[in-house]
Amino acid sequence: MPILSVHGLEKAFGGLHAVDGVSFEVAEGELLGLIGPNGSGKTTVLNMLSGVLDPDGGEVRLDGQPVAGLSADRLARRGMLRMFQLTRVFDRMPAFDNLLTSGLALGMDEAAATTRASELAEELRLEHVMHLDARQLSGGQRKLLEFGACFMVRPRVALLDEPFAAVHPTMKEVMAQFIRRRHAEGQTFLLVSHDMPVIVELCPRAICMNAGKVLAEGPTAQVLGDRQVIEAYLGGGDEDDD
Ligand SMILES: Nc1ncnc2c1ncn2[C@@H]1O[C@H](COP(=O)(O)OP(=O)(O)O)[C@@H](O)[C@H]1O
Ligand SMILES: [Mg+2]
Structure with a gap:
């Protein structure tokens, strides 16, 4: 059984389908990369997984139990831990x-x-x-x-949203080492990052989103080489907001 499974996840803001039927699974101990051009819906997915936003539709299961729509507090106590793109301390x-x-x-x-x-x-x-x-x-x-x-309490799933953005390379390496070490110990991660070299190095498997949908999924190098993925990055016109 996957530790986390997401099926048909949906979120609209007004007329904008920020997340439009996203499905994927994360195996226990996996370090899964989530990539995609700016505005493709990655943060919105993490917001729904961590209880910051209620999904409009779809299913989220943690250890087989439905958890979609639970509060951030309850999800954190069940081990769904979230690091934000904008620092919150x-x-x-x-x-x-x-x-x-x-x-x-x-x-x-x-x-x-x-x-x-x-x-x-x-x-x-x-x-x-x-x-x-x-x-x-x-x-x-x-x-x-x-x-x-x-990581005060060992999370069931650690959701990391752009942890390396605007971080000095030395600290980035401290963070990457920490992730590597925890992953070797069996920690499950979902890692959102624009930093392709780090994603390639850390994540054996990745999912690429574009315009609210999953565009490609598989071994990271293969996803990055996917023609549709390359076109999504080239064609979006959105600038990185890192
Ligand atoms: N709270 C919100 N209200 C309105 N639109 C939003 C909100 N949050 C995100 N969006 C829009 O949803 C889309 C996906 O955003 P986001 O999930 O932040 O993308 P990513 O993290 O991949 O850059 C974008 O078009 C963004 O402008
Ligand atoms: Mg984001």
Whole structure:
């Protein structure tokens, strides 16, 4: 049984079908790439999977259980954890407490959350800024912090929306290494990124969306070489908003 299955997912904004009948499955332990030109509906898919938006139609199953339309809170407690394209951290709270808060919200006790937050800070090379308020961190450090917050409790599925966008290459490598290591340990990911070299390197399989639909799906190199995919990237006229 796939850990996550999506069938016929739909979302319209007024007359715009942002997500138009999207279906795919993610196997347990898979690191699946989700690519597509700007505006193709990737973030909207992640918003529905993580409970930020209610789908207009379609089915989402997590571990075989229907979860479409559950609140973000309930989905997070079931292990559907989400990192946003635009960083969301508590600005006026020390970085360390941001991690703690995330752990406590997910049901950890304080001792366990403290230990885990320290481990993550070290792994993400943020120890030296953990005492600072999140707003004092650089953009890349804030992204790493938000990234860490997703892993306070081991997610069933980690949904990452452009984690590498506007991040310094050194921090990008810290993040990529973290993803690689967790994937090797069996963590399941759905990774949205414009960064094709990283997608190729990290994701054995990818899905490409265009105009709300799945255009191609398969081994990442094959998807990137697909004629329709190339045309979608060339023809869209939309600029990357990274
Ligand atoms: N809240 C919203 N209200 C209206 N239109 C939206 C909203 N969110 C996204 N859209 C539109 O839906 C389409 C898909 O957007 P999005 O999912 O953000 O694409 P991607 O993440 O692939 O760049 C775009 O045309 C975007 O402008
Ligand atoms: Mg997006």
